[in-house]
Amino acid sequence: MNPLLRAEQAVLGAVLLDPDQLTRLGWLAPEHFYRPVHRALFAAMRTLHTADHPAVSAEGMVPLSWVIDTVAEASRHVRGLTAPYAHSLVTACPRSGHAPLYGRMVLEGAIHRTVTEHAVGLHQAARADALRGDVEEALHQADVLTGVLGDLARRWGTEPHPLAPTTPPAIAVSEPLHLRADEVAEDERFLLAVLTDQSGAMNEVAGWLRPTDFADPAHAQLYRSLGALHHRGEPIDRMTLLWEAQRRGLLANGTLTAEQLAGICDGVGAGSAEWLGERIMRSSLTRTAAVSAQAIRALAENEALAPGRLIGHALHALGPLDDARTRWQTANGIPAPTPTPPPAPTAGNSPPARVHAALARSTPQPSAQSTQRLGALPAVTAARTSSRTPI
Structure with a gap:
């Protein structure tokens, strides 16, 4: 059986044996299963626990x-659940006092699974936007993914900070995002012609449009050449662009042909250079959103x-998209949103879920010994321990 499914069974069996274990699993949610x-x-257990069963x-x-x-409450939402299955969950739990560690295993699988799902959603949204122009x-899906990564980081017990991987993720070969490629190439050629022919046109796009x-790639190198002329304050026309391209070896190394230029x-x-830009x-x-989504999916798989490194690497993979968004907002005159600081902890309140998760993973919790579990399962429980024993 899949180890993640065994972990799910173990944490559920632990709570069936000892409802108090739910107080140590506040950072675990039903959707993580x-x-x-x-x-x-798990939702039924939380409902009954909140209702002071x-x-x-x-x-x-x-x-x-x-x-x-618990079985009756859960059966209101799923079909086919029986009491014998609940008893099998009890037998699947080695130690009820180890519930936080079993919960950590469940959360780890949920983090990988959730990040994969949202990366797929971002890639699909990028393809749809590419078709619509x-x-x-x-951008909405990127915001959703960023928020999900932040929530998962707090539940895991880490801070959501970008972390560069030591080696780039191995991205599986997939269909490239070359939708509307002819139209995009025509726009790029048209813009380069405008920037070459119109004096001062580079001023309209130089602040936010990048070669990348x-x-x-050939258009990118030509735009880089135009940017170099603009940066040096030199005049831009067909002759100076040709000279700059030759100085950079674009004709010699085959990046550009004389016919293309x-x-x-x-x-x-x-x-309008601004409109084309x-x-x-x-x-x-x-395109950047699609590449970021593919990188994040490769990390999550x-x-x-x-999990902590996965979240950090995923946030780092979103960095190029964040940069592109900032420049897009600059091009359209959209003010950058003011970042909202995280809420400060209030004195007297219980620690945040991040602290609970960290303590649950690092602090050993001894469990009391018992001699009997469910009355229907005496033969399989003698070698197991529980802090509380149901009858």
Whole structure:
């Protein structure tokens, strides 16, 4: 059986044996369980615990009604759940006092699974925006993914900070995002012609458009050459651009051909550099979102990567998209949002979930010995321990 499913069974069995274990699992949520029946059972336990089920305050033996009522509550949301399955969860739990560690295993699997799902969603949104010539859905999905990473980091017990991987993730070969490629290439050629032909046109885009925003590497190198002329304050025209391209070896190394350069320099130079630059920026943003999504998915599918490092690497992979968004907002005159500081802890309140998670993983919790568990399972419980024993 999958180790993650065994961990889900173990944490549920621990709470069936000892409802008080829920107080040590406040950072674990029903949606962190993979199987729907397990999500329903954990949600039912939390509901009964919040409603002060008699088992919560029972001294010594845990009443059998705790198991019966848990199954009844969960059965309202899933089908096929039976009492024998609940008993099998009890037998799957080696030690009820180890519930936080079992919960950590469940949370670790949920983090990898959740990050993968949202990375797929970001990639799909980027493809849809590329087809529409839009960016809104990709930016929204990126915000959702950032928020999810922050929540998962706090539950795991770490701070959500970008962390560069020592080696780039091995991205699986997938379909490249070359939607509307002919239209994008035409926009790039048109913009380069405008920047070459119109005096001062570079002033309209130099502050936010970068060579990496061009899909065609040759176009990117030409824009870099134009940027160098602009930075040095030298005049820009067909001759100076040709000279700068030759100085950079673009013709000698095959990056550009004389025909390509002539086609751009002799093209129609009438148009708005700012408008064309915004179109190129849109396509660049969706490509960047797709690349970031693929990198994050590759990270999440690496089961050997610890959750804390996965979250940090995923936030780092979103960095290029954040930079593209900032430049997109500059191009459109959109003010950057003011970052909202995290709420300060209030004196007297319980520690945040991050502290609970960290303590649950690092502080040993001894469990009391018992001699009997559920009355229906005497043969399999003699070698196990529990802090509280149901009857």
